[in-house]
Amino acid sequence: xLLSKYHVQPRTLIxxxxxxxxxxxxxxxxxxxxxxxxxxxxxxIFQAASLGFLFVPINTIAYAGLPPEKSNNxxxxxxxxxxxxxxxxxxxxxxxxxxxxxxxHLRLGEHLSSLDPQLQQFLSTVEHLLPAGQxxxxxxxxxxxxxxxxxxxxxxxxxxxxxxxxxFLTYVALAMIPLVFVLRKIQxxxxxxxxx
Numbered sequence: 330x331l332l333s334k335y336h337v338q339p340r341t342l343i344x345x346x347x348x349x350x351x352x353x354x355x356x357x358x359x360x361x362x363x364x365x366x367x368x369x370x371x372x373x374i375f376q377a378a379s380l381g382f383l384f385v386p387i388n389t390i391a392y393a394g395l396p397p398e399k400s401n402n403x404x405x406x407x408x409x410x411x412x413x414x415x416x417x418x419x420x421x422x423x424x425x426x427x428x429x430x431x432x433x434h435l436r437l438g439e440h441l442s443s444l445d446p447q448l449q450q451f452l453s454t455v456e457h458l459l460p461a462g463q464x465x466x467x468x469x470x471x472x473x474x475x476x477x478x479x480x481x482x483x484x485x486x487x488x489x490x491x492x493x494x495x496x497f498l499t500y501v502a503l504a505m506i507p508l509v510f511v512l513r514k515i516q517x518x519x520x521x522x523x524x525x
Contacts, residue, residue: 339386346382
């Protein structure tokens with residue numbers, strides 16, 4: 330309706346959508362392990378709101394100027410490119426998640442030392458909270474206490490990796506904004522826009 334009633338250029342809406350996407354990703358880059366479910370839902374709604382400014386205008390530009398007999402071929406090509414792009418993005422983010430999790434786990438582990446009084450106190454507290462098992466000392470804590478410590482480090486490392494991905498996606502969205510000006514201007518039509 331914005332395209333046909335108010336003659337808003339599709340590329341303008343795409344730029345708005347990318348700005349919202351970048352702002353949402355930057356907001357999510359501030360998450361931590363203590364966020365509530367409501368905070369996660371609101372952030373997801375904020376991020377999903379940008380999609381409405383992207384898909385329809387992109388389809389409008391893609392189909393603009395095409396003769397009706399070529400619409401089916403264009404739809405197939407658009408879906409192919411969308412699937413390839415989505416699969417590539419998921420693969421890149423998955424690889425980043427794995428590598429950044431390992432990186433942060435290594436960096437966090439460098440700060441853990443058996444000579445650290447705070448770590449010794451933590452392991453001692455964990456030993457008293459866990460059911461009685463294999464006896465341990467400060468120099469040789471039980472495997473259960475070390476496993477709990479490793480699980481905590483894993484959670485923190487994974488969270489930091491996700492934050493890195495959110496920052497990366499923020500920069501990707503911002504980098505795509507200048508490309509909006511490359512898109513041609515079109516005259517919106519009154520009919521419905523094809524979407525697949």
